[in-house]
Amino acid sequence: MNITSISINRPSLIIVLFSLFILLGYIGFTNLSYELMPDFNQPVLVIKTGYPGASPDEVQSSVSEKIEDALSNLEGIDYLVTKSMPNASVVIANMNYGVDLDQAMQDAQRYIDNISKDLPEDVLSPVMTKVSPNDLPIMSITSTSNLESKVFYQKMVDDFIPQIQQLKGVAEITVLGGEQREIQVKVDPEKLRYYQISLQQVVEAINRAGLDVPAGNVQTDQIQNAVRLSGKFSDLEEIEQVQVAMPVPGAPVYVRDLAVVKDGMKEITSVSRFNGKEGIGLLLKKQGDANAVDVSKAVRDKLSQIETQYESAGVSFVIADDSTDNTIAAVNAVVFDLVLAVILVALVMLLFLRSFRNSLIVLVAIPTSLVTAFAVMWLLGYTLNLMTLLAMSLIIGILVDDATVVLENIQRHLDMGKDKKSAAMDGRMEIGFSALSITLVDVVVFLPILFLQVFVADMLKQFSVVVITSTMTSLLVGFTLTPWMASRIGKAEDLSPTNAFNRFLIGFEHQLDRFIAWYGRQLTWVLNHKLAFTGIVILLFVITGVMMKQGIIGKELIATGDQGKFRLYLEYDKSTSVKENNLRTLQVEQFLLQQPEVSTLFSNVAGPTTGIGSLGVGLPYKSELTVQLLDKKEI
Template sequence: DAVSSVEKIDTITSTSQEGLSTVTIQFTQDADIDVALQDVQRKVNGILSSLPDNIETPAVSKMSMEDMPVLLLGATSDMKDTGFYQLTNDLIKPQLSKEAGVGQITIFGGLPRQINVNLDAQKLRACALSALEILQTIQSANVEYPTGTVKDKDLQYTVRLAGKFATVDDIRNLVVSRAKDGGEIKLSDIAEIEDGQEDYNTIVRVNGRKTIGLMIQKQSDANAVEVCQGIEEELRVLEAKYRNIHLHFTEAFNTSTYTVDSANAVKEDLMLAVLLVAGVMLLFLHSLRNAVIVMIAIPTSLISSFIGMWAFDFSLNLITLLALSLVIGILVDDAIVVLENIYRHLERGKDKRQAALDGRNEIGFTALSITMVDIVVYLPLSIVSGLIGGILREFSIVIVISTLMSLFVSFTVTPLLASRFGKLEELSRHTWMGRFGLWFERQYQQFTTDYLKLLKMSLAHPGRVLLTAAILFVLALSLIPTGFIGAEFMAQTDQGQLQIELELPPGTKIEDTSRITQDVEKYLSHFPEVATIFSAAGVSGRNSVATNSATLYVSLVDREKRMRSTSQIAKMVQADLARIPGLRPHVSQSSNGSAPVQIAISGPTWHAVSQTADRVLQIVSRIPGTGDVRLSSEIGQPEMQVQMDRAKMPTLGLNVANVGQTLQVALAGDTTCQFRDSDGTDYNIQVRLDQFDRSNTDDLGNLTVKNDSGQLIPLNQFTIITSGLGPTQIERRDRMYAIVLSSQAYGRAGGDIGSDITKALAKETFPAGISFDPVGNLKNQAQSFASLGLALLAAIIFVYLIMAALYDSFIYPFSVLFSIPLAIIGALLALALTQNSLAVFSIMGIIMQIGLVSKNAILLVDFTNRARENGYGVKEALLEAGRQRLRPILMTTLTMILGMLPLALSSSASSEFKKGLGWALIGGLTCSMLMTLVVVPVVYTQVDRIREYFAAVGQKLLQKSKSPLMK
């Protein structure tokens, strides 16, 4: 409630469980997190006085996606548990923290040293003492603080009270009370004082051997790859330094490995794209000389693009490399158009210099226009907000820079090289290249003849052509609602990682959880694809710490070395583990364990939310494609409920606070006191009842509480103790009680499952005030799709405005824009045939092709307009435009298609999300190339008729306005 008034909050969620409550505040994208952190800290400080006295001061920290763990390590050695934990905490952790870019390092597992004061309940009663009284005595005897100063003639001295325990025997010999006969009652008389270790709350193993886990997070502005490389180098130094204890580190997961593999895969795609584009150039130009003139645009533009990337402070990461690999086919577009026009002038008999000048000048404005059309498409993408905003900004700006550089090269370098080295090639039958070139030209001429026949037929029957195009467009769009094309936020990538959460019945002891976890480890070790198994019994992916849960991180071998995908293995493991009685496994492919389908169920009361969640769980479990459906909080945690008789308590001299504190010390224990060893290290002093007195629920009523008069009152005199079941945790979202339902997606896109859930819930009736909201990937998908939809609309508007300026007409641009739905037909058909879903990157591909396919239409319309200015009729001009522009259209489109083919066919790391982008572009460009050559000329004739009609109407109105009657 206190922090809800902070500005620019998107969502507030809280999770409360025994001994811990976490409040997470998610801010809007435009919020200044540093300012927000200060505001939240002030709000928290303002309510500290109203919080219980015995809680720790709330810690406020900021986090982002950049702060996620990048490395999980397991450390093993031959040392004893407590000594190895101390070595890890005091020496290894600080050493690793010194590495550049390292943020927080969290240690879990291992056994820290602890001084255990195990109280004997019977002896406490015999001495008329309570657990709370013993704790207070220890606290008051273990203090150290300055008491003032004294001066002599020369110096001033600070007086410090050294009241801290110096040895464990000091604790044992502490006098806690006096017996009736006046004798001393020492702490050792009523308790066992043990220089031991903390209780097992997590048991961590790596490949079956007990270990200490280290979770390493990077700083927000640090590079994950560089941080992991620095840590790996330091690990080798530490292993060499402590080889006498056989110190060894095992990586459970390393996010940089996937990043590096993905980047290397994109580099390979880029090089393959260059080779394919070079092949197209050689095929159409029949000359290595001419192909080189065009291909020079690629390295020249790329090198120039690096300067622009440096200016924007971009690095060569996965996104920028992906943009550069996609732009390979685009970089030669302008050079092809310019060079092809230069050769047209060479064929007219002009010398190379004049042909280069005239060819560039003639086509220059058109080349500038098609480049501007390509660029404006990326402007909306570069300003998209939300989770994907940063990704799209880098991606878009890199493509814009590269495209501008290619235009500059085509206006300067390409004409220069053509004027020096360009010449008309005469194909000879005496060389293999000449024979192949002549054969290709015959095929091309035949293709041109057939195309012109088809174009004439289409111009004679425009209605049929437009109706066919409209039907195809409607059928393509219908692929989405009919389920042939799924929808999801991001395509699931195969990172070779599994996260398995094991959930046993609430209340299960940590020892039993560890035993089941070991059995699961043995089962997993039989998979040939498994490389490393890291397990943490007592750690839950949702609850942080829970004795009935365990989390396993499973690393698989490289995808080239395994026959099955991560998804297939995950599904198999989920099915096998689900057969174990009493075990609820949750297997996911992501290292953070998040499910692709998540729905938040919110309401005004916990009872209503809990009952509704149980109903929704049954509904969702019946929806096809769902699996491992679960709730974030469930009733089932065994608990002993102590109900106090408030009317009776004052007569007994008791109050709620005193009773609660006594029970907490006796059962949970208290570690607020610390023991300082001779080396200056502080260790917790744990005060509580011994294990025997905490092992029987029937003994709970015999616990005693000391009243105001010093009498011990048994708990059963003023309370009723019952056993029952409570929630595992209590959640709130935006100040409402909430439970999150999550599900894995098997065989279907997560977005489609989310849509089916929404439809199914709409048919049901729920209590008043209950609401359902998508969270996680479903929420990200909704926000991203909305942003990309606006970007798509803005891109079309920008293209139209440029066309209107180019043609000085508001009507002719529609003949160009008609190529966009033709491209969408191909994009959707390609996604359906290749079984790719409609995700962020595939939608990006659809937006990208708006500019790319408009280029071909511009080439046709621009040439048609110039032909008409030279006296051609409309149909004759369109036929001539088709004949003259067929070759550059085929060349530019094929270079783009083949340039993107490596991405679409890739099976390397990160190929899953690249495939959707690649196939959307390839399908759109292919369909647009084939249909634009026919449909755009037909649309042009209809647009021209509309223009003539309005011109005639306008002329009549003008004549009427000049008639004598009007005067």
């Protein structure tokens, strides 16, 4: 007794099995995350180290070279690329393909920790990241208010951003622009010489006076109190009254004698604008395993709550760019094509098999073959993205093969006058080897992709897993579900022109017979003129090769498609300041905003860029403009 016989005579096992597949598929589908493209990590580690106030030469000698030396013994490393910039060092470690990046990150972190004591005291802790699509910001947000600029910036950093970062799936928020408050002590060099005091003495005096440290406990038999030396400044006058030195006994020198203390604004390192209006820009990244669509929705809800709460202050948030809009649109388009493909396949089956019953069996067989792919994707941690959905769209033509081959042969046995069960059993057994061959050919084509060790392996693996899973399930469906349904609802078809639809099917069959006869004549000519046809085939190969050599067909890693927006990267002379960069970029913005096709324009002047491979460090001579165009219908 084989699996087909069990399905036909004792269908309970098959019904339970496919019910379980459908249940797992439903659970998997409801838990799958949405992404535009699957996550594929380049074998690259990026180590960013901040060194405030340092020049590129100082960064190179004090930070970059030491980190390079520490990483030189890292296993699996191919080569290092170092960029020493003002205030920051970036070391890019390019690894060999096949290296475990997570393990490499742990080893690299251990090497860097070993040399951390050799780095300057002012150096910030190195931050290590992988180059991945998940490192790209999913949302660009701009915010404005009626509050004073310094107050609004502090409110943003101390209140608004922490609220957003608490949301599930939010990983990092980069702040662009804004005016940050800074207490400035402007020392007069002449007075330093007069009192014979160094600048370092002034700095150390202010730092000592500003300490806030615990000093132990005061304990009695009844009570116990903690003692804390609180030296935090509450106003400018307290800083002015800090004693710096006493060159002459009884004549102390205070900060007010040497400098002017003012409540000023920190030097601007980046500028953000939306449609020409300055504000505070936010670049939001999601966590690696988070659902981008859910994160976007949660962030939008939180921003609406903040706007309502601070309505009196005129706080407003505008979503300048949201990658999940394109993700949802792309996924919905592929899902629509997927459903349309299933329906069209059923209609084609109706025309060629001439039976509503057989079309119904095909309509059941295809989704049942696909549903297991959702369960496998969920178990393997995959997402619903263009690659997995594209695999499902393409696989429909393969899935219908098993069902059609088996079903057509069962129908032939029914037309021979056999009863349903005998026709289903004989039809499947007769064609079983052919169906198995069809399936295994598809599997062996895609199976080697799972063992690739190349840059896009992670992306292609998801495509291959979906194809292989769905194809193997379709073989199981063709050997079990299809014969069982045919044994229950199958029927011999003897078309007679009793109604309009039957007459249409008979007419279609006559046209099909004419086409087959024409094809037979062409095939006869080919068989009688083998040399001529061989020459035609060789000529086609030559033409194809020539066209490829001409470079007519371009090359790119991923076809992004037309999303109705583009990014413009501006790079000036390296000596350009942020202020000059801002003025020049503003002229470009004004020109773009005058164009009737431009809908919105988000400006990032001297801030970290958002493209893949971004180092996460802004440069004073670079700018990035994100331009959203109007829909063609709106022009």
